[in-house]
Amino acid sequence: MLGTGTALSAGAFTPTLVRTFEGSREAVAWVGSLHAGLAFMAGPLSGVLADRFGYRNTIILGGVLASSGVALSACVTKLWMLYITYGIMGGIGVCFTYIPAVTLLGSYFHRWKYVAFSIASTGVGVGTLIMPQYIEWLLEEYGWRGAYLLTGGLMLQMVVCGVIMVDLPKPSPIITSNSKKVQPLSILTNWKFNLFLANNYLFNFGSLILFVFISDFAELQGLSRKQGSCLISVIGISNSLGRATNSLLGVFTWNRTILYIISCSLSGISICLINLPLACPNPCFFNLAISCAAYGLLFGIQLGNQAIVTDIISGVERLNSAFGISMLLNGVGAISGPPVAGLMYNVYGRFEPAFYIAGGSVILAGLILLPMLIGQDNSASSTKTSIGSLSDLNRLEVQSPPIHRSAIELYHRSLTSIPCKYASYRVLPDS
Structure with missing residues (x-):
């Protein structure tokens, strides 16, 4: 809610930044576009860090980076400085919190995994609903510098969310001679x-x-x-x-x-x-x-x-x-x-x-x-x-790299009703 809500609410700052820095709208647009774009583009880097240091630590790092970047935006004197603080630091920080959180969520649930994803995804809509009004109120009461500073402070709560998350142990992979x-x-x-x-x-x-x-x-x-x-x-x-x-x-x-x-x-x-x-x-x-x-x-x-x-x-x-x-x-x-x-x-x-x-x-x-x-x-x-047949499941064993046993079981538990060859029970669909 905080990360993506802030990213999609960057437009609330646009009119104020145009007036403050007397810059073209093309130049001001880079502030919000860098923030939102890097929230996507840093996904592969986020995955590497999560695999190396754990999802929890990556989320904490992202919260610190995003909060610091947005808060430091209150101190800028030139428009290009916002590209670095709000755009690059803030955008990458949001990615480091959002992507690992979504991935980690999938490991917490088995049968209700996709229901959990649906509930969690509503945070994007709620954030886009609340954050523009919060930013508008800050702009009226404290000006654009105060708005950036207090928004950065609020985003520090993402660190708290990371602290309470727990990485689950990774299951051992299946290795076959035909892999x-x-x-x-x-x-x-x-x-x-x-x-x-x-x-x-x-x-x-x-x-x-x-x-x-x-x-x-x-x-x-x-x-x-x-x-x-x-x-x-x-x-x-x-x-x-x-x-x-x-x-x-x-x-x-x-x-x-x-x-x-x-x-x-x-x-x-x-x-x-x-x-x-x-x-x-x-x-x-x-x-x-x-x-x-x-x-x-x-x-x-x-x-x-x-x-x-x-x-x-x-x-x-x-x-x-x-x-x-x-x-x-x-x-x-x-x-x-x-x-x-x-x-x-x-x-x-x-x-x-x-x-x-x-x-x-x-x-x-x-x-x-x-x-x-x-x-x-x-x-x-x-x-x-x-994946809708046993032949497709067999194809996974032949063509794919080592696959986690639990990943296959959970995937078929959620989506299909076919017997899972890696489990001793029949996998049932969600209902």
Whole structure:
């Protein structure tokens, strides 16, 4: 909630930073885009540290780094200094807390693992709901320096969260004479995965434009700074509703790839609709809030299916490398989008072209995945897991590197109803 909520609320600072440093919106955009982008891009480094020093220690390190970076932002005198403190230090720190926490959560639960993931993921929506209002209040009461300092102090609570977490012992791996090592980059030969990477880049390219500039856009339309920050909160609460909606849709065994494509494309349309209130002589908060709510709802559904689609494409034996590479592309998109939008504002003097580019990018992110549906099995079973038979389980033993016994058992306990050859009992699905 604190880490991702702060990252997605960086736009609340944008209007104040533009006025304070008298810089271009392109230059100011780098502050929020670096913070959000590195929260994704540092994922592989976060995994290496977690394996070497433990999840608990990595989370503590991330909390200290994120808190220090945001707090030090109160002392800067030049805009480029914010790139280092808030952007680089804060972004990497958030990644070091978020990624290990999610991974460690999976080791705490067996039968209810995916329920735990769903509950924990609501923290993103709650953080995006609360943090913009908290930052707005700090800006009014203490100015931007005080806002950075107190926000950094609040983020220090992530260290407390890390302290109370306990690393579980890793189970011993299964080693067979037929085991073969899976090359980490072999997933890049999969054309569907390459389309998925393009989707990740385009979606974050457009989405971060909205998060970074929506408050600034609202102020330029005559709304108050508080109303601008409320728009980010609207996205946050509707995002949580979208995740809940996605859980309900999963009960009806919808094809998750189709659901992902539809929600992704429609969220791009909702970004384009933000420009429609400009046709009215007096744009009101309600009009913008409807568009932001629609985006947040669809964004929540899309994110709820992202991990599932990754698993469908890559398979469990290459899931870790697929996640790492996709996070890298997510980060590149998040970093590159807002500066491009700021440059377009400098050229045209208004945000309409930038929001149309953002919406078009997200729409294209969804449509680019349509070829994946060719020849796909749309049955209910195919939407649950990419491993659905004993032959697939046997394939894991032959083609994958040493696999943890508990990982295979938990994976099939959660997703399938087939007998697990590595256990002495029949694995049952969640119900």
